[in-house]
Amino acid sequence: MKPVWGMLDAHNRQDFEIHLFLDGGLPEKQYGYAPHDGDHVHALDKTTNAEAAQLISKEQLDILVDLNGFSYPRRLGVFMRKPAPAQVGWFNTFATSGMKAFDFAIGDDVVLPREEEGFYTERILRVRGSYLAFSVKYPVPDVVDPPSAESKGITFGCLAPQYKIVPDMIGAFAEILCAAPGARLLLKNTCLTDPRNRAIVRDLFGRRGISRRQLVCEGPVEHFEFLKTYDRIDIALDTIPYSGGTTTMEALWQGVPVLTFPGDRWVSRISSSLLRAARLHEWICESRKKYVRRAIELARGSDTPAQLAMLRTSMRKRLSAAPVCDAEDLCRQVEVHYRNIAGAKNA
Secondary structure (H helix, E strand, O other), X not given: OHHXXXXXXXXXXXXXXXXXXXXXXXXXXXXXXXXXXXXXXXEOXXXXXXXXXXXXXXXXXXXXXXXXXXXXXXXXXXXXXXXXXEEEEOOOOOOOOOOOOOOEEEEOOOOOOHXXXXXXXXXXXXXXXXXXXXXXXXXXOOOOOOXXXXXXXXXXXXXXXXXXXXXXXXXXXXXXXXXXXXXXXXXXXHHHHOHHHHHHHHHHHHOOOOOHHHEEEEOOOXXXXXXXXXXXXOEEEOOOOOOXXXXXXXXXXXXXXXXXXXOOOHHHOHHHHHHHHOOOHHXXXXXXXXXXXXXXXXXXXXXXXXXXXXXXXXXXXXXXXXXHHOHHHHHHHHHHHHHHHHHHHHO
């Protein structure tokens, strides 16, 4: 949810009254939303969808923005009841809802090329750069030198949830490791807590010729320690068809470039959107084939450690000056769309 809080904090409270409708409550202040005087927080934990819709309707909102989409399907029933005159899908909107309940979706030219709009039931509200922007206001480790500066091989990493590492991605990762036997791959996620799951994953790679020496499987840790995992990673490998969002940005913030390629749908292009907005176009490959080839070239390249070290030293400064971390500019763009929606409603 980290992109959400930066956007909310940037809203102009003189022109916009903010209501937050929440299951599970607000995050700790150090990780997310900074309370603003005049904002309204509504707890939905003990409400049915009908009750939640009624509560929202009573507030007489102009616009209701969904932050969950199909990632939290039990609340889609709230939107089906149309408690606000205009309903917008934004964060976690990775495709069309296919529902008349949603009037608009916020996107950009990378995640949704204009020729694909015809497949959407929503009207697309486009923004420059990426439709996501990150404000890193929570505790993070310092950036350190890449591990390849002291070792003989490149360490790739993928800290995405295991469900994103589908068979085709296991195949792609294995192709890279087979062609670069000096390289390693570090996987770290909740699924790998269970030793039986680790054994299954190692077996899947083993069938493709990958030795235990080349594959590191680890379970989760507390968030700050999780971010320190990037101290041991040279290059992060993205997952397709479900690419990274927060995972991609946190890797970049820790100085680790993310290699990706745009797939054939919105959810496959999120990392591409973020990397373009970060002005890191060179890490976006045109296809899976070129993604594998580029990773192999980097693993074999004698100058790769020096290039990665140089990139790491400048990464945070680079990101801070790029649209990908300009939540205020993104918010101003979205506010223009909100004003147009409200103006049309009241015309």
